[in-house]
Amino acid sequence: MDIYEIINHRQSDRQYDPERPVEPEKIRRILEAARIAPSACNAQPWHFIVVDEPELRNQVADAVASRILGMNHFTKQAPVHILVVEERPNFTSGIGGxxxxxxFPLLDIGIAAAHITLAATAEGLGSCILGWFDEKAVRKLLHIPDKKRVILDIVVGYSTQPLREKKRKSADEVISYNKY
Known part of the structure; x- marks a missing residue:
């Protein structure tokens, strides 16, 4: 697929084949796409934690799901969770911010997350970016220091969800030239 096909095929998948593991080489390529993402002043303010061990993955999925709101229960199906931890920016990026x-670190992490999901799509995988989770529980499970922020959980796997039509605002609503 070319880049425009990848963009059009990328969606937030919430159904995965729990019996089909993701090949390690695909995860390595996806993480390489994230690692080389651009960042303000080349700060690279991120650390990626791959969770693919079944028992730990289920514990992380429990921390991501909300029983009260009934959210994110699909994450138990996903064979891989990629947690994105915010790291301190370098001096130049920090002062500039x-x-x-x-x-800037949050903007940079957003760019890296886009690289992860687009690379996953290019690998024939589905993904979903999650920001709603019990951060304290995730930090404890993954031995992340208390002072670190876990910004995102990106689940990755073989999607069983059909491609949906994108519902977006019209170009006229979100694009202008030379003035607001």
């Missing part, structure tokens, strides 16, 4: 009142 203070001066310009922008959270």
């Amino acid at each position: 203070l001066i310009k009142d922008k959270q």
